[in-house]
Amino acid sequence: MKEVLFEDLKKGDWIKHSHLGSSPLVGGYVMESPRQGRGLKSTILVDVKGSEVGLVDEIGSIYSNQIAAVLRDGEWYRVDQKRLNPMIVFPNAMLANL
Numbered sequence: 001m002k003e004v005l006f007e008d009l010k011k012g013d014w015i016k017h018s019h020l021g022s023s024p025l026v027g028g029y030v031m032e033s034p035r036q037g038r039g040l041k042s043t044i045l046v047d048v049k050g051s052e053v054g055l056v057d058e059i060g061s062i063y064s065n066q067i068a069a070v071l072r073d074g075e076w077y078r079v080d081q082k083r084l085n086p087m088i089v090f091p092n093a094m095l096a097n098l
Contacts, residue, residue, distance in 0.1 A: 004070055004077040007035050009044075014071040015079070019048060019062040025069070026052050034064060 009015070011033055016025040031045040043061040050056050067079045 001069075001076065001078045003080045004072065005080050006064060006067070007040055009034050009067070009070060009079070015046070015067050016069045016076075017046070017048075017062055017066045018068060019046070019066045020050055020053065020055060024053070026050060028062075031059060040064065 009030055011030055013030045014027060015030055016027055018025055019028075020026050027049045029047040031047055032041075034041050034044050042064055044064060045059065046062050047059045048057065048062070050058065065081050067081075069076045069078055071077075
């Protein structure tokens with residue numbers, strides 16, 4: 001799976017994340033750019049689609065290191081988290097169904 005840098009995410013991207021603690025990963029739309037001023041935000045606003053796993057849809061902040069993948073040009077790309085936190089690694093099993 002190809003990778004995209006976290007700072008290359010932009011408003012309107014469709015992402016998969018682990019914010020709700022569910023497996024499989026939950027989708028959502030990025031509502032703001034993670035790049036603000038001279039740095040990167042540790043939390044970003046996302047329209048979380050919890051209805052995919054039987055929960056509630058809502059807009060809220062999620063931690064940047066919970067974003068696993070982004071959809072670009074019809075193909076899923078893993079989001080490179082090494083710059084944010086070298087300890088965060090999504091197991092391949094979580095990303096296998098994308």
